[in-house]
Amino acid sequence: xxxxxxxxxxxxxxxxxxxxxxWQVLTSVWPDGQLTQPLPTSLTFDNYASVLxxxxxxxxxxxxxxxxxxxxxxxxxxxxxxxxxxxxxEFRGRGxxxxxxxxxxMFPPIATVSPLYLxxxxxxxxxxxxxxxxxxATFALPLTLWILTSFFRQLPDExxxxxxxxxxxxxxxxxxxxxxxxxxxxxxTAILVFIFAWNEFLYALTFLSxxxxxxxxxxxxxxxxxxxxxxxxxxxxxxxxxxxxVVMTVLFQRRIVSGLTAGAVKE
Amino acid sequence: MNGTVKATGSMGRERRQAYMLVAxxxxxxxxxxxxxxxxxxxxxxxxxxLVFGEQRWLGLENYGFMLGDARFWNALKNTAYFTLVAVxxxxxxxxxxxxxxxxxxxxxxxxxASVLVPWAIPTVVSAKLWAWxxxxxxxxxxxxxxxxxxxxxxxxxxxLHAAILVDVWKTxxxxxxxxxxxLQGISEDxxxxxxxxxxxxxxxxLSITLPLLKPAILLALLFRTLDAFRVFDxxxxxxxxxxxxxxxxxxxxxxxxxxxxxxxxxGSMLSVMTFLCVVGLSLVYIRLLGKEGRG
Amino acid sequence: MRRxxxxxxxxxxVLWTLxxxxxxKEEATAAGGKTPLVFKYQPLGDPxxxxxxxxxxxxxxxxxxxxxxxxxxxxxxxxxxFLTSLxxxxxxxxxxxxxxxxxPEFARAGWIADISGAFPPEVLRRDFLSxxxxxxxxxxxxxxxDKTYAVPxxxxxxxxxxxxxxxxxxxxxxxxxxxxxxxxxxxxPLLQGYVWQGRQYEGLNCNVFEAIWGHGGRVLxxxxxxxxxxxxxxAGLAYLRGLIASGISPPGVTSAAEExxxxxFQAGQAVFMRNWxxxxxxxxxxxSPIRGKVGITPLPTVSGEPGWGTLGGWQLAVNAHVxxxxxxxxxxxxxxxxxxxxxxxMALSYGRNPPRPSVYKDPRLVERVPFIASLLGMVENAxxxxxxPYYNLLSDVLQSEFSAAIAGIRPPEQALKQAQRQVDHLTxxxx
Numbered sequence: 001x002x003x004x005x006x007x008x009x010x011x012x013x014x015x016x017x018x019x020x021x022x023w024q025v026l027t028s029v030w031p032d033g034q035l036t037q038p039l040p041t042s043l044t045f046d047n048y049a050s051v052l053x054x055x056x057x058x059x060x061x062x063x064x065x066x067x068x069x070x071x072x073x074x075x076x077x078x079x080x081x082x083x084x085x086x087x088x089x090e091f092r093g094r095g096x097x098x099x100x101x102x103x104x105x106m107f108p109p110i111a112t113v114s115p116l117y118l119x120x121x122x123x124x125x126x127x128x129x130x131x132x133x134x135x136x137a138t139f140a141l142p143l144t145l146w147i148l149t150s151f152f153r154q155l156p157d158e159x160x161x162x163x164x165x166x167x168x169x170x171x172x173x174x175x176x177x178x179x180x181x182x183x184x185x186x187x188x189t190a191i192l193v194f195i196f197a198w199n200e201f202l203y204a205l206t207f208l209s210x211x212x213x214x215x216x217x218x219x220x221x222x223x224x225x226x227x228x229x230x231x232x233x234x235x236x237x238x239x240x241x242x243x244x245x246v247v248m249t250v251l252f253q254r255r256i257v258s259g260l261t262a263g264a265v266k267e
Numbered sequence: 268m269n270g271t272v273k274a275t276g277s278m279g280r281e282r283r284q285a286y287m288l289v290a291x292x293x294x295x296x297x298x299x300x301x302x303x304x305x306x307x308x309x310x311x312x313x314x315x316x317l318v319f320g321e322q323r324w325l326g327l328e329n330y331g332f333m334l335g336d337a338r339f340w341n342a343l344k345n346t347a348y349f350t351l352v353a354v355x356x357x358x359x360x361x362x363x364x365x366x367x368x369x370x371x372x373x374x375x376x377x378x379x380a381s382v383l384v385p386w387a388i389p390t391v392v393s394a395k396l397w398a399w400x401x402x403x404x405x406x407x408x409x410x411x412x413x414x415x416x417x418x419x420x421x422x423x424x425x426x427l428h429a430a431i432l433v434d435v436w437k438t439x440x441x442x443x444x445x446x447x448x449x450l451q452g453i454s455e456d457x458x459x460x461x462x463x464x465x466x467x468x469x470x471x472x473l474s475i476t477l478p479l480l481k482p483a484i485l486l487a488l489l490f491r492t493l494d495a496f497r498v499f500d501x502x503x504x505x506x507x508x509x510x511x512x513x514x515x516x517x518x519x520x521x522x523x524x525x526x527x528x529x530x531x532x533x534g535s536m537l538s539v540m541t542f543l544c545v546v547g548l549s550l551v552y553i554r555l556l557g558k559e560g561r562g
Numbered sequence: 563m564r565r566x567x568x569x570x571x572x573x574x575x576v577l578w579t580l581x582x583x584x585x586x587k588e589e590a591t592a593a594g595g596k597t598p599l600v601f602k603y604q605p606l607g608d609p610x611x612x613x614x615x616x617x618x619x620x621x622x623x624x625x626x627x628x629x630x631x632x633x634x635x636x637x638x639x640x641x642x643x644f645l646t647s648l649x650x651x652x653x654x655x656x657x658x659x660x661x662x663x664x665x666p667e668f669a670r671a672g673w674i675a676d677i678s679g680a681f682p683p684e685v686l687r688r689d690f691l692s693x694x695x696x697x698x699x700x701x702x703x704x705x706x707x708d709k710t711y712a713v714p715x716x717x718x719x720x721x722x723x724x725x726x727x728x729x730x731x732x733x734x735x736x737x738x739x740x741x742x743x744x745x746x747x748x749x750x751p752l753l754q755g756y757v758w759q760g761r762q763y764e765g766l767n768c769n770v771f772e773a774i775w776g777h778g779g780r781v782l783x784x785x786x787x788x789x790x791x792x793x794x795x796x797a798g799l800a801y802l803r804g805l806i807a808s809g810i811s812p813p814g815v816t817s818a819a820e821e822x823x824x825x826x827f828q829a830g831q832a833v834f835m836r837n838w839x840x841x842x843x844x845x846x847x848x849x850s851p852i853r854g855k856v857g858i859t860p861l862p863t864v865s866g867e868p869g870w871g872t873l874g875g876w877q878l879a880v881n882a883h884v885x886x887x888x889x890x891x892x893x894x895x896x897x898x899x900x901x902x903x904x905x906x907x908m909a910l911s912y913g914r915n916p917p918r919p920s921v922y923k924d925p926r927l928v929e930r931v932p933f934i935a936s937l938l939g940m941v942e943n944a945x946x947x948x949x950x951p952y953y954n955l956l957s958d959v960l961q962s963e964f965s966a967a968i969a970g971i972r973p974p975e976q977a978l979k980q981a982q983r984q985v986d987h988l989t990x991x992x993x
Contacts, residue, residue, distance in 0.1 A: 009367055010374045014381060020436065021384050023407060024396050033849030036405045036829035069425075078291040085288035089281050097289060099553060104300040106493050106545045110522050111538035112303035114531075126654075137699045138300040140291060144492065147445070150486055154452045169288060170284045188448040191383065192441065199389040205639065206646055209602075209631045209654065217389045221634040222605055226718075227820045227840045231399070238392040245387035250380045276592070318671050318951045319648055383749025393711035403814030406828055421761070421816030421969065512817055527643040528955040533650075 028235035049235035057237060059221040065172075065244065067129045067204070067215055068197040071136045072201065075193050076186060079136075079144030084087060084174045086145065087152035088160050098145060105142035113206050120207055127209050135203045141191040147192075151185030152178060167191075187252040197247055216241045286294060303386045306540075311536035317529035318452065329536040338520060339537070343544075346516040349427060350495040353434045360435065361442035362484070366476075369450045394504035397433045403503070417459065420506050423513035430502045430514060434495065442487045449483020450476075455502075482556065489552040493545050517541045581792045595889045596627045600655040604635045604876070611911035619898045626891050637764065638663050641954070643812070650671040653883040656892040662697045662946065663953045669700045669711040670951040674879040676709045680893035683708040688723050690714050693873040693944045694917045711879060714917035716908055718874030718945035719937070720772055722861050723827060723835040723842070725852065728753075734866040735775070736801060739834060743810050746833045757809035757823040758836040760802070762965035765819055767957055768872035769836060770964045771947060773798030775870045776863040782948050787989070788956060790982045797864075799967045799974035806968065811824045816969045828852060836861065838874060843913050843931055857931075860940050870883035873944040909934050915941055952989060959984045 003098035010213050028047050030040040051057050086094050101179050117126070125131030155178060179186075201217040208214065214222075222228055280296040311330075315322040333339050368379055385393065400406045409416045419429045453476065461471045499518040502508065508515035508523070521541060525534030578905045596885070606612055620628050634641045644658065644716060648668070660668060683699045694714035701708050712721055722739075724732055733739040743755030759765040764780040771781055779794025791797075805811040814822070820837055827835035828844060830851040835841070845856045861869030880892045898904065905916035909931055921927065922938040947953060963981035966972040 003372070006367065006370065006372050009363065010372075010378055011365055013367065014378060016436065017385050017440065018381050020393070020396055021388065021401065023400065024287060024388070024392075027396075027399075031849065033847065033851075036825055036831075038317070038410055078295065080293040081288040084290065085285040089285040089288075091282045092283040095557075097293065099549075101292070101296055102489075102493075102549055102553075103542075103546050104296050104304065106497070106549065107300070107304050107307070107542050108497055108518055108521055108538040109533055110499075110518070110525055111307045112300075113646050114650060115303035115306040116299070117274075117646055117652075118301065121650065129478075134295060134299040137295050138501045141295060146486060147290065147448070147491070149291065150482055151448070151452070153557065154374075170281050171288070174288075174364055184448050184451045192444070195387050200837070201389070201391060205634070206643060211630075211632060219637070220389065220638065222632055224635045224982070225605060225607055226635050227838055228844065229821050230394075234392065238388055238396075240383065241389070242387050246380065246384060249383045249387065253383075285787050316955075317645065318955070321669055402822065403812070403817065404822075404831070405829075416814070418813045418817060420812060421818075423971065426817075434676040487581070506817065507761065509965050511614055511762065511963070511971050512962045513971075523958050526645055527638070527958055529645055529667070530955065 005220045024235050025239050028232055028239050030232060030235075032232050033228070044232075047230075047232040047242070051233055051237045051240065055219070055223075056211075057219065057240065059215055060214050061241065061244065062207075063129060063213055064198050064216040064241070067132050067136075068194045070130060071133050071140055071197040072194045074133055074138045074139060075144045075166030076190060079141055079189070080148055080182070080186065081171075081174065083145050084152055084178060086149045087155075088157070088178070089170060092099050098149065101142040101145050109139075109202055113202060116203070117120060117206060126207055127213060129208070129213060131207060132197075132200075132203060135207070136197050136200060143196075144193060145188050147189045148182065148185050171222055190250055191252050192246050194248060198241075198245060232259065285438040287394050301326040301373070307535040307538055310454045310531050311533075311539045313532045315530075317474055317531060322532075325526075325532065329533055330540075333536060333540065337538075338515075339517075341512060342515050344517075345427065346496055346498075349431060349498060349516060350492060352428075353431045353438075353495050353498075354488065356431070356435050357418060357442050358484070358488065360439045361395075361446055361487065362480075364439065364443040365446035365450055365455060366472075368447050368464045382439075382440045382443065385437045385534040388437075391504055392499045393437055395436070397429075397501075398505050401429055403541070419460045421510055423510060426506050426510070426514045430498075433501045433505065434498060438491060438494070439529040440489055446483050447482060449480050449486075452483075461551070485552060485556045489549060489556070492548055492552070496543060496545050496548065516542075564640075570596050586633060587691045589618075596625055596967065597887055599626050599628045599657065599888065599891050599895060600630065601630045601895065602633055602655045603630060604640065604659055606908075606912045606914070608911070612706045614791060614902060615899070615907055619895060622898070623891070623894055624733060626894070630897070631655060633659070644668070644673070648881070648883070651883055653881065653885075656881055656884050656888050658879055658881060659715065659876045660958045662694065662717075662873055662875050663957075664875065665698050665712045665877060665879070666700050666949055666951040668879065669709075669956060673882055674711050674952075675882040675884075675889055677712060677713070677880055677893055677896070678708075678710045679838050680872065680897065681710045681713050683710050686710060686713070686887050688742065689920070691715070691717065691919055691942060691944070692919045693946050694875060694877070697873065697946045697949055698877055703922075704723070712877035713879075713896050715795060715876050715900055716914035717917045717941055717944065718838050718840075718915060719769055719941050720836060720861065720871035720874070720942055721839060722859050722869075723837060723845070724859065725830075725833055725855055726857045728833050733834075733859055733862050734868075736862050736864060739862050740805075740810055743833050752831070754812045754826060754832040756805060756834040756836070757818065757826050757832045758802075758815060759819055759823055760811075760815040760965075761805075761819050761822075762961050763819060764961065766964050766968070767947065767960050768874075768985075770799060770802065770960075771872055771945075772836070772861050772869065773802050775859060778864060786950070788948055788950075788982075788985050790960075790978045790985065795978055796974050799978065801966065803967055805972060816965070834906050839914065839915060839933075858936075858940075860943060868939070868943060870943050870945040871940060873946040875915070924980050955988055956985050959988065974980075 029043040029045060031042060031044045034040050037202045077108055086098060120131050123132040159177055160173050163177040168176065199217055205218050223233050223237065313324060314325050326356060368375065381456045400408050403409060403416050403418045457475055458471060461475055497518050498516055499522065502514055502516060503519055506514045508519040517537065518541065521534050521537040525531045525538055616628055620626060633643060641664065686695045686699065694717055698710060698712040698714060699708050700711050728744040733742050737758065747753050747755055758769050774781060774795045777794040777797040779792055779798065781788060783789040799883040806813060806815060823835055824841045824844060826832045828850055837946055842858060845852050861871055863869045878896045880889055900916055902921055905918050906926055908914040909916055909927055913936055914933055916922065919938060922935050928935045960981055963977040967974045969975035
């Protein structure tokens with residue numbers, strides 16, 4: 001009896017979320033001259049050819065991969081350990097740190113571009129992919145902290161206490177017992193941070209200047225010539241750029257939904 | 268229930284390890300985030316228009332001017348409306364979506380794989396995609412709707428709602444994902460017990476799922492509200508704040524003041540104001556979340 | 563659990579060192595006696611011809627090592643980038659592209675260098691079109707001398723496109739335009755009459771200025787201050803609003819920028835279009851429905867004399883923060899890129915209109931891109947937007963008030979009064 005409702009809801013959601021994306025894919029093979037018609041009468045793969053071979057888009061994808069991966073790894077490493085401490089250990093300034101982290105990530109980025117430019121120049125990190133990680137962390141790290149802290153809080157204290165009784169240091173208890181159980185939270189955060197870093201435009205535009213370091217959003221913004229916008233090429237590039245993210249999502253989604261086993265909770 | 272663990276006997280060691288664990292995060296945030304914010308606050312107390320290259324101390328005069336600035340209040344109104352409507356709609360869509368993703372049925376794999384696609388497309392590209400969909404002459408939306416073509420992006424009433432639709436499309440998956448992660452934390456045993464007691468699905472949803480989901484929902488609401496309040500790309504690409512500033516949000520006003528006019532003093536003030544509003548909102552949420560954490 | 567994480571961290575460390583190493587290497591080679599020059603530009607199209615032009619410069623100047631860095635073509639994004647980096651004292655690029663309305667602003671802010679030594683104003687006035695020269699030569703208030711801050715690279719002008727198969731001839735007055743549009747629509751009711759750019763952005767200012775000029779007005783008064791609450795301004799703005807109200811222009815014009823208008827015209831669904839000359843090349847593409855049916859003419863006016871299109875285009879300037887040695891090399895690069903030969907190449911390969919009037923008569927242009935050669939009259943008549951350091955400041959105010967009038971939110975008179983008040987308030991703060 002529930003089934004038709006589920007199917008209906010699924011179809012509705014799929015149409016809503018994927019519909020525009022399919023339109024984008026269609027646009028990427030739609031000849032430019034026919035864009036004003038309701039549907040294309042012929043298809044062309046010229047856009048993909050020109051994006052992949054006419055422009056150094058593969059290099060661009062690698063750059064984005066590096067920047068996003070570095071940011072994700074950094075935030076996971078720093079954020080998970082800090083979140084554990086915030087959730088399970090008692091020390092002064094916990095609430096303040098979480099609140100401050102949130103506040104700091106909420107400052108409009110456009111007002112921070114100039115000062116950050118000066119910082120990156122002074123530290124020699126301007127025009128390096130690594131130099132993007134600290135600015136990205138100001139947004140990604142608070143998100144990580146909040147999600148993971150909330151996640152660790154939900155894990156029962158008995159687990160931690162049991163591990164300590166067994167002789168673990170707090171760090172050991174974190175590493176061996178709590179972290180594996182937090183996989184859904186880690187996977188969720190990893191996806192969100194990765195996608196955020198992948199699609200970030202303002203900092204990537206301002207702090208990177210060499211052509212060989214360009215990331216995906218900046219590269220796409222360079223497709224347009226003075227007045228004309230090659231809509232088909234932009235669509236093709238965005239489809240190509242979305243594929244790694246979809247792959248990553250599929251891989252990580254399994255981890256999110258696998259969830260806690262009832263056994264661990266019972267203990 | 269779950270709170271922090273009082274370490275007996277090794278409290279000092281725990282505290283030290285705790286500081287060690289949070290130190291990297293604190294260092295990064297202090298080092299990279301604090302300076303720009305302080306710089307912006309400092310600038311907001313001055314008059315600095317780049318064309319002149321001179322900086323003049325104003326104290327709180329910028330803030331005083333803002334109180335009488337009709338454009339500021341207009342931007343605040345637009346931002347508040349946008350945030351309220353967008354986040355509400357997203358929540359109403361995200362909870363059923365998360366529940367759906369949590370239920371085992373044949374279509375789930377496809378839904379799981381595809382639901383993050385809107386979030387994954389770069390914001391500017393997806394905004395341009397929607398701008399084309401909203402095109403009054405050739406856009407798919409007007410083609411599908413019967414009757415006269417609507418000038419979606421050129422009429423004040425429609426434009427803001429078009430932007431809201433784009434935001435809902437893009438960020439509902441983000442919210443759903445956060446709520447899904449929260450759903451994972453609810454043990455199956457509780458449902459089994461409820462079913463043994465004879466509770467219907469709807470009843471167990473209301474009295475079990477929803478209350479246990481509250482932290483996740485509040486977290487999702489927190490981040491989404493703060494993001495929606497600072498919305499920029501989607502609206503800028505769709506309308507640039509037009510027509511006649513009727514879709515101008517605080518972020519767009521700040522952007523134009525900072526980056527077009529080069530008015531760093533007033534623009535920084537607008538950024539600080541946006542920040543303060545957002546901090547105010549987050550305090551409300553944190554208070555609600557705090558109650559949950561201690562519950 | 564532990565091993566994969568560690569290997570990932572190690573990988574991260576390796577990747578971390580790689581980008582850092584590369585950068586230092588580049589600096590080392592540049593210091594090998596040669597002057598490094600960095601040119602910040604916007605993509606023109608197929609890079610082959612442009613690279614050849616740059617390689618030619620390097621051959622003729624063996625003491626210079628040239629690198630290029632691309633910026634998005636969006637004027638907003640480029641402006642924001644330059645604001646951020648130049649205000650931060652960036653000296654890692656030498657030559658930059660500057661939009662036609664930025665030169666006084668950048669000059670006053672001290673971001674671009676005075677290059678009058680290499681490009682004296684008199685020489686520019688002699689060799690280049692008067693409109694662009696007016697935009698790049700700034701009068702120094704202190705010593706009352708004209709100084710050159712940029713050199714025109716290519717120009718643009720607002721023009722009227724019309725369908726040769728739908729109208730008897732090019733309209734010369736507004737009345738003619740409306741009449742021709744009505745006649746054409748009487749025969750084909752699904753046509754739009756006149757499409758232009760009415761979205762709230764800089765392009766709207768261009769359209770409105772053209773309407774004001776076409777009604778006999780000037781936007782700046784004799785003292786060089788913005789004067790908006792005038793009869794021609796009211797008439798021009800009312801005219802534009804009237805186009806929408808009377809149905810000659812579709813309501814969608816209020817959300818249209820260049821591409822939206824072009825698509826309607828190119829699909830064959832409009833009789834007239836105001837746009838930049840780039841739309842011509844698009845219209846003549848093999849799969850264009852209007853190929854061979856398009857004419858181009860100056861904008862109409864009340865009196866019937868040829869109208870004045872807004873001056874667009876980009877110029878080349880030198881970053882004020884660079885050393886004298888690099889500045890000298892930068893000036894050589896600019897001279898190379900703005901030479902008559904370079905102008906010809908830009909026109910032939912990229913369809914960019916030359917700022918040098920002499921180039922329009924070059925036989926190669928006349929033969930291979932006759933369309934550009936024919937633009938000389940219109941380009942000579944191009945009028946710059948108000949040349950003031952405060953243009954970007956004021957432009958914002960103008961955009962929103964003009965948009966209010968176009969969208970029918972406020973009557974033109976009220977919009978102009980409010981615009982004038984805000985402009986006076988802003989400029990009054992500076993004097």
